[in-house]
Amino acid sequence: xxxxxYGFLDENTKRELRRKTLKAVAIPGYQVPFGSREMxxxxxxxxxxxQVTLSLxxxxxxxxxxxxxxxxSVNACNLRDLISETSEVDTTTxxxxxxxxxxxHRIPEEKMTDEQILxxxxxxxxxxxxxxxxxxxxxxxxxxxxxxxxxxHLYEDIVEWKEIRISYDYPVLVNxxxxxxxxxxxxxxxxxxxxxxxxxxxxxxxxKRIYAIPPHTDVIPLQFEDYPFxxxxxxxxCEKCGSTHTYLEESFDSNTGERYLYCSDTSYCxxxxxxxxxxxxxxxxxxxx
Amino acid sequence: MDNRVSIRNVxxxxxxxxxxxxxxxxxxxGRNRCPKCGxxxxxxxxxxxxxxxxxxxxxxxxxxxKSTLVKxxxxxxxxxxxxxxxxxxEEGLSNVYGLSSLQxxxxxxxxxGMVYQNPHxxxxxxYSAGGNIAEKLLMADWNHVGDIRERAxxxxxxxxxxxxxxxxxxxxxxxxxxxxxxxSKALANNPPLLLLDExxxxxxxxxQASVLDLIRQIGRELGISMIVxxxxxxxxxxxxxxTIVMKNGRIxxxxxxxxxxxxxxxxxxxxxxNSLI
Ligand SMILES: Nc1ncnc2c1ncn2[C@@H]1O[C@H](COP(=O)(O)OP(=O)(O)O)[C@@H](O)[C@H]1O
Ligand SMILES: [Mg+2]
Ligand SMILES: [Zn+2]
Numbered sequence: 001x002x003x004x005x006y007g008f009l010d011e012n013t014k015r016e017l018r019r020k021t022l023k024a025v026a027i028p029g030y031q032v033p034f035g036s037r038e039m040x041x042x043x044x045x046x047x048x049x050x051q052v053t054l055s056l057x058x059x060x061x062x063x064x065x066x067x068x069x070x071x072x073s074v075n076a077c078n079l080r081d082l083i084s085e086t087s088e089v090d091t092t093t094x095x096x097x098x099x100x101x102x103x104x105h106r107i108p109e110e111k112m113t114d115e116q117i118l119x120x121x122x123x124x125x126x127x128x129x130x131x132x133x134x135x136x137x138x139x140x141x142x143x144x145x146x147x148x149x150x151x152x153h154l155y156e157d158i159v160e161w162k163e164i165r166i167s168y169d170y171p172v173l174v175n176x177x178x179x180x181x182x183x184x185x186x187x188x189x190x191x192x193x194x195x196x197x198x199x200x201x202x203x204x205x206x207x208k209r210i211y212a213i214p215p216h217t218d219v220i221p222l223q224f225e226d227y228p229f230x231x232x233x234x235x236x237x238c239e240k241c242g243s244t245h246t247y248l249e250e251s252f253d254s255n256t257g258e259r260y261l262y263c264s265d266t267s268y269c270x271x272x273x274x275x276x277x278x279x280x281x282x283x284x285x286x287x288x289x
Numbered sequence: 290m291d292n293r294v295s296i297r298n299v300x301x302x303x304x305x306x307x308x309x310x311x312x313x314x315x316x317x318x319g320r321n322r323c324p325k326c327g328x329x330x331x332x333x334x335x336x337x338x339x340x341x342x343x344x345x346x347x348x349x350x351x352x353x354x355k356s357t358l359v360k361x362x363x364x365x366x367x368x369x370x371x372x373x374x375x376x377x378x379e380e381g382l383s384n385v386y387g388l389s390s391l392q393x394x395x396x397x398x399x400x401x402g403m404v405y406q407n408p409h410x411x412x413x414x415x416y417s418a419g420g421n422i423a424e425k426l427l428m429a430d431w432n433h434v435g436d437i438r439e440r441a442x443x444x445x446x447x448x449x450x451x452x453x454x455x456x457x458x459x460x461x462x463x464x465x466x467x468x469x470x471x472x473s474k475a476l477a478n479n480p481p482l483l484l485l486d487e488x489x490x491x492x493x494x495x496x497q498a499s500v501l502d503l504i505r506q507i508g509r510e511l512g513i514s515m516i517v518x519x520x521x522x523x524x525x526x527x528x529x530x531x532t533i534v535m536k537n538g539r540i541x542x543x544x545x546x547x548x549x550x551x552x553x554x555x556x557x558x559x560x561x562x563n564s565l566i
Contacts, residue, residue, distance in 0.1 A: 148424050158434055225432050
């Protein structure tokens, strides 16, 4: 471990990241610029989340890394190995055991507590990018809370498609002030951000931004009175564990062409399967229960 | 305050300016560019009032500073000097130029409507006509799609656009229809003040007449105060009660439109009137 400083980053870099993170926590939903470093993984592969995680992790922490709900993807494994080797922390796949979870595009099914931190990897932090290409104009719009263009975008969706067709990066109003991008989590996960006990940190490496949703913060998805926000629902449950209250992904049997649904949160699904087999297993409560 | 709008000492210069800019520009010099420092004095020393329900005309040749002036009224441009009082904002006691950008945006969304010569500036041509109107309503915190669409239909009907076109994009509309959509949008929140900058310039003569008719009718029905800008005295004659004549960024003459037409005091005004055929 002599090749690197503890936690890979040098102490100055970590201090800067922590300062920026504190600022982000103090101004919920506000994107704080930071001096993103070159990391030993390609940009676009979670370097923003990685730097945030490395700046706050310490001995005694227990790390979980998920990629779209899965602990086993190559990307999740690489990041987990890098973090655990450079910061000498234990790792887990169990949401309940983790103190720090780094995630790409999902929030675990088991409700997180005030003793845990969830770090999101964010590809495109600027929610206004679809309606406003200019960075400077976007900043003005945020400062003045001039969000009518985003609203018109939703209105136009409804006119054209009879519904708001945003599946990921669903715009949310944070603490009644900034509208921000909760990263490409599915709509299913968006309500979990509202008045949670957990600190949510968002790191965008390519665009060099950190933002945060602190515990007990109002997070409201944009919606119209007559077109309320809704989450995905399914006609059947998970093929593997039978759950009907989780976010499901589709897969097709390459031989039969048949369509299956199964939990995107693989750790949770595994626990449910054990429970189905009457094995001893501790399963946390859901986010709304 | 009885008047709905009071403008005092408004000026806008483009450039760094020098001590002589104001002195060496204006109608008596026949230029708006300072010969010493090259600064453009787009308008200077502008003051006027507009009364409730009144239509005020601003007329002058191209480059005389009309658009710059209305842009400062709509906060598209910050003036270099000046005061601007609106009866509907704190009873006309606050100079609205001094407000925060958030407050200015409130005024712009709730108390004013603007129609530009170029529909590009006033509309998003690739959003639906209804969406364009919705934008103004959404700025005023409307949050019910059904209500927004009802209001949009009302406005499109008033401006004589078939409501079947509500979900079509203005980029496929004729110039006259685009101006009607702009007018609908500008009226969305029932503003007490409507600003119109060369709205019919560039339209076919027959289309011009119908848009002018519409504006006249809106003025009568809604009792809204309007500032109508045009280089064309025939437009001014048709729409306005009172007129300001501008040259090289300054007011050279003002008064009742009929009187100015009958008995222009300034040679420049005479020229503008004589150019009418
Ligand atoms: N952004 C700008 N920068 C420099 N000069 C400008 C700018 N906008 C307008 N002007 C100048 O200000 C003067 C008044 O222009 P404008 O208000 O558009 O006149 P009008 O509308 O009466 O034709 C013109 O000389 C014009 O070239
Ligand atoms: Mg002009
Ligand atoms: Zn499952």
